[in-house]
Amino acid sequence: MKPVIKGVACAAAMVALFAQAQSNKATPRERAGAEVFGEHCSTCHGVRLMKEDSSFDLVMYVKTADEERFIRGAKSQRGSMPSFARTLTDQQLSDVYAYVKRGHTPDLNDVRMESNH
Numbered sequence: 001m002k003p004v005i006k007g008v009a010c011a012a013a014m015v016a017l018f019a020q021a022q023s024n025k026a027t028p029r030e031r032a033g034a035e036v037f038g039e040h041c042s043t044c045h046g047v048r049l050m051k052e053d054s055s056f057d058l059v060m061y062v063k064t065a066d067e068e069r070f071i072r073g074a075k076s077q078r079g080s081m082p083s084f085a086r087t088l089t090d091q092q093l094s095d096v097y098a099y100v101k102r103g104h105t106p107d108l109n110d111v112r113m114e115s116n117h
Contacts, residue, residue, distance in 0.1 A: 026099075026108050033099030034111040036092045040084065048104040056081070058100045070097045 026034070038047070045051060045058050062070060071093045075085040084093065099108075 024105070024107070026102065026105065029095050029098045030102050031099075031108065031111060032092075033095035033097065034104070034108050036088065036096050037099055038112050040088065041096065044081070048108075049100065050104075059103060062097065062101045067094060067097045070100075 037045075037049075041058075042048075045056065049059055065073070071090060074088070074093050074096070075083055077083040088096075
């Protein structure tokens with residue numbers, strides 16, 4: 001391969017890798033959801049979505065539940081889970097859904113994930 005073509009191919013590969021890295025960053029909605037999750041959900045469901053004795057595996061749940069079902073569930077009291085109907089807005093619950101659906105990734109490590117409760 002000629003040096004010019006090699007350089008263009010290398011530059012194109014670097015642009016593609018940069019674009020991929022940017023697309024892997026959490027959206028503002030996912031970041032907001034991580035913050036709400038940390039404040040209201042982490043005590044029972046684990047910091048960063050991980051807790052060995054978690055009462056309910058949200059990561060598995062969102063693989064089959066759509067956003068509307070997730071929000072309905074969060075607004076309903078079930079077993080030991082309280083209703084968040086009066087505590088969180090639909091937007092906050094939607095953001096939490098986005099965060100849980102994405103999963104916790106290293107770019108979210110700076111988000112405060114521990115509850116004040």
